[in-house]
Amino acid sequence: MHEALADLHLLTLTPWKIIGLLGTLLFTARWFVQFYATKKNKKVTVPMSFWYLSVSGSVLTLAYFIWGKNDSVGIIQTAFPMLVSFYNVFAHLKHRDRQETVKPGGAED
DSSP: OOSOSEEETTEEEOHHHHHHHHHHHHHHHHHHHHHHHHHHHTSOOOOHHHHHHHHHHHHHHHHIIIIIIOOHHHHHHHHHHHHHHHHHHHHHHHTTTSOOOOOSOSTTO
16 A cells, blocks of 8 residues: 555655545535535535535545554544544434424514
8 A cells, every 4th residue: 555656756646645635635625515505505504415525534534644644643633523523424414304493583583
């Protein structure tokens, strides 16, 4: 997994580096999903796909930092967002049958 697949100018690609880059890409893509959902709904919205991208991106990035790079700082900075993402996925799945009710009487009335 540490064997170079490609050596481009200043970048050496290994299977672990590809896993890390894919994790970063997924973790970043979640913001575009959230931006699109907010723009579409015309209010701040965090769709479930945001959390699925967060979990998958952070798992891949954490794997890269643990086995590919062995970087304790990367492990720490990735582990916490991963735990929060897992929590939010499970919380959403636990309460997915409940409908959100909007009651009149808010500031816009």
